[in-house]
Amino acid sequence: MHYTLRQLQVFLAAAHTENITRAAESLAMSQSAASSALKDLEQQFSIQLFDRIGKRLQINELGRALRPQAESLLDQARALEQAFRQHDQVGELKVGATLTIGNYMAVDIMADFISRYPHAKVKLDVANTATISQQVLNFDLDIGLIEGELHHPDLEVTKWRDDELLIFCNPQHPLAKKTALTDNDILSAQWILREPGSGTRQAFDRAMNELLPEITIRLELQHTEAIKRAVETGLGVGCLSRVSLQSALDSGRLVALPTPGRDLRRNFYFILHRQKYRSEGILRWLEQCQSSV
Structure with a gap:
């Protein structure tokens, strides 16, 4: 294998932050180490994943095409690491909810979820449908709970409740x-x-x-x-x-x-990126939401 998981982490962090220094900080790395990891990844395959605009890194068409696969691979690697550690398999989960769901339903679901899975860590972002869907597309969120109708080729939209x-x-x-x-x-x-x-x-x-x-x-x-x-x-x-x-x-x-x-x-819906790895945490969260209906 000619790439490492660390290189993929740097690639994804840079895609998220659009800056190698902030990407390095998010991974607790030095700026030079992160820059070298990204440079080595691109040179190994003779590719360019970003357009360099001053100090800003803007992910290009190739980078956007490879990002979902890199996200999925790292998700599976994290799940495997949890299994090796033999701890509760439900780990950190990033959930997005639109305002009605986030303000009046999601907190109760979170409380029940954490009660069932004490080792779980759930981060909840509340915003409107357009914002939540974009965050799911960017892999900033693992799953979205939305109240608007949505059609996007990269999103799997599933009816939740009336x-x-x-x-x-x-x-x-x-x-x-x-x-x-x-x-x-x-x-x-x-x-x-x-x-x-x-x-x-x-x-x-x-x-x-x-x-x-x-x-x-x-x-x-x-x-x-x-x-x-x-x-x-x-x-x-x-x-x-x-x-x-x-x-x-x-x-x-x-x-x-x-x-x-x-x-x-109208309906409430679950949304996930089609290439998002369905971790144990995601599956159990969906189960918890369904049981709350």
């Missing part, structure tokens, strides 16, 4: 006593919505497709709690997952507005 969006307002809003929202009601409202790129916004736009050009969007916010607070203060009408609204509805701080004829159903 969800439903609700339109809501505060109890003093003029629409609060309506038994059903009409198109005129929808168009007359001031809307406070999630930002484009989020799964919640994607589902709302699909449900309101023909009315979208005339809908008045007063605010676009990245956080569900900010949207709920803005609606509570009377700034407008919102649309969020039932999961995120349940406590506010139960307490009477917010009221749901019926929308017959508007399909606000």
Whole structure:
């Protein structure tokens, strides 16, 4: 074999950081050792994996093509090392979740997961669907839990569970006593919505497709709690997952507005890179998520 796992580690760290010094720091190596490892890897096969732009390393087309295989190989090497050590096979897991899932579901799943696998280490990143999917594509995350529909040739997207969006307002809003929202009601409202790129916004736009050009969007916010607070203060009408609204509805701080004829159903999904090695940790995490439904 004409390459080492250390060389692959340097290649992947450089692809992630776009800088050999930061790559070396992340691997607890000297800058010269990391630079030599990357140079030796390229010279051994007469290839170039990066374009050099000053001190920045920008991964090129060949590097991007080889990166998934290198990631998969290192994942398998880590799994083999764990097996040799004969410790709990569930090690470190990097999970990404979109805001509804991350804020209202993922922490409980993590707690149950760590209770079952005490040696496990789980890192959770919370962002919108577009960001989480890009992190999975870049191998920055092992798995993503998303609430938006997604199609990408390098991602495996699997349905996890059903969800439903609700339109809501505060109890003093003029629409609060309506038994059903009409198109005129929808168009007359001031809307406070999630930002484009989020799964919640994607589902709302699909449900309101023909009315979208005339809908008045007063605010676009990245956080569900900010949207709920803005609606509570009377700034407008919102649309969020039932999961995120349940406590506010139960307490009477917010009221749901019926929308017959508007399909606000959607799904939550798992996403993994197609070339990602399905480690023991990933398999057990998926199992834990399924058991939480």
